[in-house]
Amino acid sequence: MLITYQKEENTVIWEMVEPFIHRGLDRGSIYTIEDVYDGLRNNSFQLWTFQNPQLKAVLITQILENNCYLLILSGINMKEWLWTLVTIEEWAKSLNCKKMKIHGRKGWSRILSYNIIGKDELNLYICEKTL
Numbered sequence: 001m002l003i004t005y006q007k008e009e010n011t012v013i014w015e016m017v018e019p020f021i022h023r024g025l026d027r028g029s030i031y032t033i034e035d036v037y038d039g040l041r042n043n044s045f046q047l048w049t050f051q052n053p054q055l056k057a058v059l060i061t062q063i064l065e066n067n068c069y070l071l072i073l074s075g076i077n078m079k080e081w082l083w084t085l086v087t088i089e090e091w092a093k094s095l096n097c098k099k100m101k102i103h104g105r106k107g108w109s110r111i112l113s114y115n116i117i118g119k120d121e122l123n124l125y126i127c128e129k130t131l
Contacts, residue, residue, distance in 0.1 A: 002084040004091075005047045010040040017049060020058035024074035027104065028124050031071065036060060045071065048088065050081035057081040061088060068092035068131075070102040078111075085112065093131045101128045 005013060014037070021036055031039075039045030039062065050057040057075025061068055068088070075081055089100055102108050103124040109116045114127035 001051055002081075002087055003049050003051060005049070007041060007043045010047055013047070013049070016055055017047065017058045020055070020074040021060065021072055024058070024060070024072035028122050029071070029103075030122065036072070048084075050075065050084055052080060057084075059084075059088065061092075063092070063095055063097060066096060066098045067128075068095075068097040068100050070100065073102070073104075073108075082111070089129070089131060097131055099128045099130055101126065103127075 018033070022033060025031060025033060025036070036045060040047050040060075044062060046061045048059040048061065049055055056077055058072065059070065060072040062071055092100060100114070102112065102114065103120050103122070103126050106116065106125050108114065109125060109127040112127065112129065114129045116125050116127050118126045120126055
């Protein structure tokens with residue numbers, strides 16, 4: 001089950017999601033764990049989890065300039081939860097987002113069916129999908 005949390009709930013679940021967030025950040029990110037925590041507290045980032053019934057995945061999104069950025073995708077048994085991105089894409093569309101974007105390894109483009117449009121300052125691939 002995909003669950004999204006309001007900013008007031010983020011501190012309650014933080015201990016459970018923090019290890020997943022660390023793993024996602026360790027793969028390459030311009031953000032620190034403190035940045036993510038602050039972004040969730042000030043409501044500039046959104047926290048999503050997939051639980052079945054145990055926590056299987058944590059996703060962090062950010063809406064900027066009509067784009068929905070997948071800042072962190074971290075979990076176990078990806079085939080079990082990857083389909084939930086369709087729900088997040090629909091949510092992003094409802095907020096008038098035009099594209100989904102992720103900066104990461106090249107494999108994300110294949111897994112998510114996103115187009116590679118370049119590389120960022122960390123030499124990560126920039127992948128996007130038009131909504």
